[in-house]
Amino acid sequence: AGMLSSTSDCCFVWPTTKRYKVREDARLREQEFGNFQKREEMxxxxxxxxxxxAFWYRFKGGESGGDVWDRVSDWWASLFREFARHRYDNYVIVTHGLTMRCICMYYFKWTV
Structure with a gap:
């Protein structure tokens, strides 16, 4: 009931025929905002x-949008290497807000 909590949860929605491949990749994690232990610093x-x-600011102990972009760029290149080895008809990418926006920026050639 409600939202799925992880990529592996999504697999329960699809048939169990195992005609799909699941790959988790830490490069698709959401932006790290740092450690806000002191509320007054937020x-x-x-x-x-x-x-x-907003895109270029790096949180103390965290990442900027540019850092996320770098991770996505690296992942994107590895995805195309995967295409060269194994071509599938469909791909489903499960990720978070800024990470997905960076993927769309890359694919559609959007600017910041």
């Missing part, structure tokens, strides 16, 4: 982020 970080640019 507004400061988000104010700096607004000044610097």
């Amino acid at each position: 507004p400061i970080s988000f104010t700096e982020r607004a000044k610097f640019g």
Whole structure:
């Protein structure tokens, strides 16, 4: 009931004929926002982020959107190497918000 919590949960929705291949890849994880143990630091970080640019700002102990872009770029290249070895009719990519936007940026040649 409700949302699926992981890629492996999605597999329960499809038939059990195993005509699909599942591959988890840590490069498709969501942006790491750092460690906000001190709540009073959060507004400061988000104010700096607004000044610097949401995509380019790197959270203390975390990542910028550019870092996520780099991971996606690396993953994208490996996906095409996989295409060269094994071609399938369909691919399903399960990931998170910014990571999926970076994939769309890459595929559709969108700019920041």
